[in-house]
Amino acid sequence: MLSSIFEPSSIAVVGASNNETKWGGRILKNILSGFMGTVYPVNPKEKEIQGMDSYSSVLEIPGDVEMAIIAIPSQLVLPVVEECGKKGVKGLVVVTAGFSETGNAELEQELVSMVRKYGMRMIGPNTLGIVNEPFKLNASVIGRLPGSGPISFITQSGTLGLAIADWTIDMGLGLCKIISTGNKADTDDVDLINYLDSDPTTGVIAMYIEGIKRGKSFIEAARRIKKPIIAIKTGRSKRGSRAVFSHTGSIAGSDEVYSAAFRQAGILRVDTIDEVFDAALAFSCQPLPKGNNVAILSNGGGASIVATDECERQGMNIVDLAQETKDKIKAVIPGFASSSNPVDTAGTVSFTIYNEVIKALLRDPNVDALIVIYVHTQMSNAMPPAEAVVEIKRKCPKPVIACWMGGAGTEQGVDILKSGCLPNYSVPERAVKALAALIRHREFLEKTKTDEAITGKKVG
Amino acid sequence: MSSILTEHETKKLLAKYGIPVIKESIAKSPDEALAIATQIGTPVAMKISSPDISHKSDVGGVELNVNVGNVKTTYNKIISQIKKANPEARIEGILVQQMAPPGHEVIVGLKKDAQFGHALMFGLGGIFVEVYKDVSFRVVPIVKKEALEMISDIRGYPILKGIRGRKPADIEAIAHVLVSVSEMAQKENIIELDINPLIVNECGAVAVDARAMVEE
Numbered sequence: 001m002l003s004s005i006f007e008p009s010s011i012a013v014v015g016a017s018n019n020e021t022k023w024g025g026r027i028l029k030n031i032l033s034g035f036m037g038t039v040y041p042v043n044p045k046e047k048e049i050q051g052m053d054s055y056s057s058v059l060e061i062p063g064d065v066e067m068a069i070i071a072i073p074s075q076l077v078l079p080v081v082e083e084c085g086k087k088g089v090k091g092l093v094v095v096t097a098g099f100s101e102t103g104n105a106e107l108e109q110e111l112v113s114m115v116r117k118y119g120m121r122m123i124g125p126n127t128l129g130i131v132n133e134p135f136k137l138n139a140s141v142i143g144r145l146p147g148s149g150p151i152s153f154i155t156q157s158g159t160l161g162l163a164i165a166d167w168t169i170d171m172g173l174g175l176c177k178i179i180s181t182g183n184k185a186d187t188d189d190v191d192l193i194n195y196l197d198s199d200p201t202t203g204v205i206a207m208y209i210e211g212i213k214r215g216k217s218f219i220e221a222a223r224r225i226k227k228p229i230i231a232i233k234t235g236r237s238k239r240g241s242r243a244v245f246s247h248t249g250s251i252a253g254s255d256e257v258y259s260a261a262f263r264q265a266g267i268l269r270v271d272t273i274d275e276v277f278d279a280a281l282a283f284s285c286q287p288l289p290k291g292n293n294v295a296i297l298s299n300g301g302g303a304s305i306v307a308t309d310e311c312e313r314q315g316m317n318i319v320d321l322a323q324e325t326k327d328k329i330k331a332v333i334p335g336f337a338s339s340s341n342p343v344d345t346a347g348t349v350s351f352t353i354y355n356e357v358i359k360a361l362l363r364d365p366n367v368d369a370l371i372v373i374y375v376h377t378q379m380s381n382a383m384p385p386a387e388a389v390v391e392i393k394r395k396c397p398k399p400v401i402a403c404w405m406g407g408a409g410t411e412q413g414v415d416i417l418k419s420g421c422l423p424n425y426s427v428p429e430r431a432v433k434a435l436a437a438l439i440r441h442r443e444f445l446e447k448t449k450t451d452e453a454i455t456g457k458k459v460g
Numbered sequence: 461m462s463s464i465l466t467e468h469e470t471k472k473l474l475a476k477y478g479i480p481v482i483k484e485s486i487a488k489s490p491d492e493a494l495a496i497a498t499q500i501g502t503p504v505a506m507k508i509s510s511p512d513i514s515h516k517s518d519v520g521g522v523e524l525n526v527n528v529g530n531v532k533t534t535y536n537k538i539i540s541q542i543k544k545a546n547p548e549a550r551i552e553g554i555l556v557q558q559m560a561p562p563g564h565e566v567i568v569g570l571k572k573d574a575q576f577g578h579a580l581m582f583g584l585g586g587i588f589v590e591v592y593k594d595v596s597f598r599v600v601p602i603v604k605k606e607a608l609e610m611i612s613d614i615r616g617y618p619i620l621k622g623i624r625g626r627k628p629a630d631i632e633a634i635a636h637v638l639v640s641v642s643e644m645a646q647k648e649n650i651i652e653l654d655i656n657p658l659i660v661n662e663c664g665a666v667a668v669d670a671r672a673m674v675e676e
Contacts, residue, residue, distance in 0.1 A: 211575075212575055215573070215574075215575030215576040215577070216575075216576060216577055219576065219599065245464070245514070245652055245671070245673050246569060246571070246652040246653065246654040246656075246671060246673070247567060247569060247589050247590070247654050247656055248567070248569025248570060248571050248579075248581045248652060248653065248654050249569075249571050249652040251569075251581065251589070251593055251595055252569070252571040252573070252579050252581055252597065254573065254574075254575070256579070256597050257571075257573045257575070257576055257579040257597060257599065258575075258576075259597070260576075260579060260596075260597035260598050260599055261575075261576045261599045264598060264599055264606075
């Protein structure tokens with residue numbers, strides 16, 4: 001049913017306008033910029049909007065309308081929604097604000113009752129809209145479509161969501177769907193993760209959460225879903241309870257309970273917005289490692305020590321390399337460099353060195369994942385090692401995470417990594433944390449698999 | 461509406477779910493106290509039992525290591541201390557209890573959460589829970605495997621495993637308590653529960669003190 005919202009054949013824009021600085025004008029323009037289906041502007045005050053005939057109401061529209069996006073004053077929303085119901089509209093995106101978020105819970109309840117009376121589904125109210133990139137649908141106030149990719153992003157905060165969406169576009173991170181949930185009056189997180197699970201174009205689910213409405217159902221759904229779910233849940237600092245009756249009551253604030261519930265459901269809870277997308281990027285282009293044995297290659301000792309420290313913090317194992325691997329590495333690096341893990345080329349960088357060392361490391365049966373670091377210096381060129389890692393990665397099923405450090409001079413190397421679908425991070429800690437997310441998800445999948453084997457049924 | 465169970469009522473609830481509780485009984489008179497103490501074996505702990513007194517030691521309601529010769533006088537002493545500190549309190553009697561066996565003090569707790577049902581907590585008890593908050597949480601229900609994970613999650617896990625020649629605590633027994641409390645959470649209307657301490661040594665685990673707030 002949510003497919004009527006994300007993949008409609010026709011859309012009515014209620015509150016459409018010629019003025020692109022108004023919500024209805026901006027959203028109509030965004031829809032028209034890519035959407036291939038039929039679009040109907042609705043505004044009783046206009047005859048023509050953005051070069052199209054305008055309708056005075058959805059009931060006046062001659063053809064079928066599958067989805068309506070509504071951006072009109074709150075007091076007018078209910079009658080319009082009723083008209084949509086009568087018209088046979090299946091999905092609604094209600095941009096209009098002024099409902100429960102401003103204390104008007106009663107109006108929101110009436111809205112939900114109306115939506116359900118006609119068997120429709122609704123995103124919002126108080127949403128900034130939705131984007132479905134594979135469908136070329138931008139029914140939102142986000143200025144442009146993102147690049148294509150498997151990451152779908154659900155955001156409870158409207159404006160923060162907008163800023164993040166824009167930022168991911170600038171980062172060149174592909175997004176599949178952007179969903180601003182608004183007040184979640186009808187469609188909530190449970191519905192959305194279930195929908196994204198069934199959506200073949202979504203590979204990774206990223207979430208910005210302020211609060212969940214149906215906690216138990218959300219956890220049950222998330223536990224069942226095999227796609228990685230990465231979430232930032234804000235409000236950590238708020239104490240859930242200051243009850244003095246029991247120690248448990250005073251320690252178990254809502255945040256601790258969220259953490260426990262997320263962990264049990266296999267949701268990767270991260271602390272920062274950076275980490276959400278760092279992990280999502282790794283998931284979007286790298287396979288899951290078979291275990292937590294990590295090898296590190298760097299041309300600088302400092303960076304590999306930072307990476308090693310972070311690996312330890314994340315519970316990853318800096319694995320001992322097989323003798324054969326060390327021999328192969330020794331043959332190409334300078335005599336004074338380190339052929340043990342972390343491998344340090346002691347400043348020397350070339351296509352051949354990186355190529356041969358990476359090949360040896362990835363062929364080592366003890367190694368489950370590889371972090372390749374390049375620290376830029378005036379003496380080195382960022383491109384050959386990038387070409388080396390991209391060339392090998394094409395043939396290898398183990399995850400490889402890149403960290404090209406340095407400012408001007410590294411960009412071309414970074415571009416090569418991007419075009420080779422290698423996730424690259426600006427500092428080692430970010431690279432390690434992204435890899436840790438892959439490992440944690442792998443462990444969760446393993447765990448649910450054994451739980452299923454033990455209980456003989458699906459978990460959740 | 462919520463109500464607070466007395467320590468003895470809470471223990472009865474725990475026992476109903478197969479959680480080992482320390483030997484104890486309510487005495488209504490000094491003579492009864494002596495009879496119970498003799499049966500349990502002295503020394504004993506003696507605690508005021510009142511639905512109106514939640515923090516028993518704050519009002520002089522707890523005496524530990526009471527020898528057989530002192531049971532009757534201690535009974536009267538506690539009653540008079542309580543009558544002075546809280547004249548309105550309804551007194552059910554004095555809980556006469558076996559002294560806690562030696563072992564690690566751990567805490568097992570429950571808290572009803574508006575979003576996720578009940579949260580189950582495990583950690584090192586006593587001063588550790590107050591200062592270090594070395595605890596782990598799960599949302600119920602949990603199975604034994606998750607209970608074992610919960611136990612090994614805390615930083616102080618090596619202490620339970622036995623360090624410097626100390627005998628390891630019975631981890632399986634703690635896991636049994638956690639799974640039982642998880643089961644209890646699903647069947648009883650518990651708002652908050654502390655088993656603190658649950659004493660665990662190499663032979664098992666036993667609930668020594670416990671408190672619960674339930675929904676009526």
